[in-house]
Amino acid sequence: MNGSARNDSARNDGARNDGARYGGAPNDGHPKGRAAVCSLPVTPAADADMRHFAAQTARRWRIPPEVVEALCGVVTELVGNVVVHSGSPEVTVLLTQRAGCLTLQVKDLGRWRRRPAPRHLTADAGPAHGRGLRLVRQATSCRLAVLAPTGTRVVARFAVAAGGPA
Template sequence: MVLTVEASPRPSARPVVRARRRGATPPPPVTIAASSMPATERAVPAMRRFARHTALRWSVPRPTVDALELVVTELVANAVLHSGSPDVTVLITYRGGELTVEVKDSGRWRVRQEPRRVPEDAGAACGRGLDLVAHATSGWLAFLSVTGTRVVATLSVPATRA
């Protein structure tokens, strides 16, 4: 039996210990890349380029790269436009058939004061970002706290043919 200890994403949490039988297939390797910059309009295209170049360097299939670019664009734009944060960070993790992107800011989530009115909003130039993220990913979650917002989205990566 082989024991594996993984670092917890939370510094105060206990490490995760997993046991597996000898000869069992090890878990896929994890590759991580991160970028942080001021939360200005320039961050949106810069983070999109960072995500694209990172995924291409990891040989992620082009359709997934395109979806990743869309997700990063929408989530970083939300942080820049709506959080009031001075900074924004993108963390991309690639593990086997899954790509996870996290966008973090240190601002506050601003709740819409009035409900969206479908007829008036039908021609709106913006406001569809999280709908696009939901469509492009296998799932996403937003974590709101007094220290900021963290949005985590997961994209499935199809196996490539050798």
């Protein structure tokens, strides 16, 4: 992965807390609260790189495998939308876990734009394309999209049992 990845946790393992970029600290005092953030340039590989980041983080936090699988699908879809539709130079993924909830935030600095070329069913038929926000709705317990002149932020939540110590 090119770019920056930081892991922040309530245990204070020396990493910088980046919660201010999202309007609040990821570690809000919950004893099991933890957070990880990764920002990358928007490239065709960004969805795969962010999926890897999310999967590694969730496994380290002992998130159940079925939730990790759903998380990876949602990350792929949301970051893929940034790559295709935002015009943003960068994409940021923030993962937080506390009180039985895994929260994913995907943020870009762009504005919605139409697909640069018509969809080609054979080229877009892979697992990383074409599932739209339907997949996000099916895999998550709560969704929110915030569209602003400074970019888009999508929040998705997954219900999970609290993981053990990392």
